[in-house]
Amino acid sequence: MPKLALITCSAPEIQKLRRARVLNFQQITMPYLAARVPTGWDVIHFDEETDAIDWDIQADVVGITFHTPSAPHAYAIADRFRARQVCVALGGPHVTLMPAEASAHADAIFIGEAEGVWEEFLTRFETRSFRRVYQRADVPSLEKIPMARRDLFHRRDGTSGALFATRGCPFQCDFCTVAVMYRRTPRRRPIDQVAAEYASFKGRVIIFWDDNIAGDLQYAKNLFRAIAPYRKWWSSQASIHAGHDEEFLELAARSGCKQLFLGLESISQASMTRARKGFNRVDEYARVIARIHSHGIAVQAGIVFGFDQDTPDIFKDTLDFLEAAGVQNATFNILTPFPGTPLYRQLETEGRILTRDWRKYNSRGDVVYQPKQMRADELLAGLRYANARFYSLPSIAKRLARSPVQIGWTLPLNLAYAFQWWNTTEKFPRGAHEHAPKSERHNERPIFNDLF
Ligand code: SF4
CATH class of the missing domain: 3.40.50.280 (Cobalamin-binding domain)
Incomplete structure (x- = not known):
């Protein structure tokens, strides 16, 4: 054999x-x-x-x-x-x-x-x-995707299963590889097949690995109706369109959605517009987050630092916003121009790609292009400052008190992140302290460790 x-x-x-x-x-x-x-x-x-x-x-x-x-x-x-x-x-x-x-x-x-x-x-x-x-001339249909071999799932990640309902995304943000990977052709699996796979997981907590579960709102609503009877809990990535649609949120909540990973990316409207993500209306973020919270759904904000419009103020301003909005979780990344994306081509044309050592294209520990309005080390320090502040005890208290949505698990999760940093050996780096906004420096003690 x-x-x-x-x-x-x-x-x-x-x-x-x-x-x-x-x-x-x-x-x-x-x-x-x-x-x-x-x-x-x-x-x-x-x-x-x-x-x-x-x-x-x-x-x-x-x-x-x-x-x-x-x-x-x-x-x-x-x-x-x-x-x-x-x-x-x-x-x-x-x-x-x-x-x-x-x-x-x-x-x-x-x-x-x-x-x-x-x-x-x-x-x-x-x-x-x-x-x-091997390269298909077309994109494959998702009509008959067999269920994943779960005997080959190895991670102990606290969930009961992971699957996908849709592939691709109708949007084309210039830093995103999804449009390149899937040839700008989003597709959907038949809802009965997704529901059958979802139901087949033994436990309660399920992850949808979709690029954007809100890419087709009508499909998503029908999916939520189909999976609601199984009374499981789920989470997925979603574009901001999820937060504009009351019916989507109501059905999502009723079907067991506990958290949406929301691609906010930046609180700078200029950055969003230049990145071809102008549908993210920054002045609506707070309302959108409040609307999601009103349905009992927690928000994990996806944030990217390093757009050309970002100045060193972006770090403090972003953290101020996330705390005021009571965001439960956040993932902070450094802008990374993955090869094949419009962003990569732009930076390459401008001679701003600093390295093609792919190991450094990790979005967390390295800056691989020349930022426009700050130095690379300032950008790295700003990322560390953001993580350290977001998962500091005062910030956790402020954020979760403002929106105590899902606090039964968001509080332990936030504390687990904070605890993890306290117990890593790499201490909060000097650079992060030096480049943190001046008004924040007095709040920072070198007790918070680097994210990594
Ligand atoms: S909305 Fe999200 S998944 Fe879709 S192209 Fe933009 S960044 Fe990528």
Whole structure:
């Protein structure tokens, strides 16, 4: 029986960044791909977040999926298996963005979505007649996606399951890889199939890995009606459109939505407009968040620092806003121009890309382009300041007292983040203190550790 080893790749540097997160959800690409493997194959999955790769494994094919910051690590894995004459197939976001580069480390690469061509590759492998490059001419339909192989879910992430209902997003924000990955063609799985997979998870807490669950509001409402009877709790990413639609929020809440990861990105309207995300109306943020809260749904704000319109004031202003709005959780990132995006092309044209060392394209620990209105070290320090302040005890108290939505779990989660920083060895860096807004410096004690 041929043996297939699937690897969800995560470089040691990325694992280090992720360890600082209290939540680190199961990646679902490989469990879904495994469900499409033709019969007769023995499949094993290494998720590097939890598993060490067994280098002695007698695999016939190794399939590796990876994001940009794990690319050099993935190539090293691929090279090591290929040195043993093991056939290596590479896929995932970075391969789609940089196919020629990936091709040098693989026997076969998958550009874009693999459904359909993945099965063809494995079938042809048995007669050694596979191609080197697989790329569908069209985007695959999501009509008959088999349920993920949950025996290949390895992470202990506190949830009961993860799945997806939609793929892609109708919008084209200039920093986002989703439009490039999915050729600007959002698609939806049949609702009965999604509901059946959702219902099949034993426990209560479910993650929808959708790029934007609010990309098609009508579909989402019908989905929420279908999953409501199962009385589970769920969370997903959503664009701000979710917060403009009362019916969406009402049905989401009734179906068990406990938190939406909301792509706010920036409190600068100029930044949003330039990033082709002008539908994010900054002057409506507070109302939108209050509306989501009024349905009992917590908000995790996705925030990006480093847009060309950002000055060093952006850090304090953003934190002031998040605290005033009573936002329960936040993820802070540094703007990162992933290859293939309009943002990358713009910065490349302007000669502002500082490095093509993909390990640094991690959005948390490195700045890979020349920011316009601050130095790279100021941007990094501002990110650390934001995290340290957001998960400080005074900020937790202020935010959760303002909107005590879901406080039964948002308070422990916030405290867990705070506790984690107190107990890491890397102390709050000097740079962050020096570059924090002057009015804030007196509040900061060097007790808060770096996010990472
Ligand atoms: S709305 Fe979100 S998922 Fe859609 S293109 Fe913009 S950043 Fe990407």
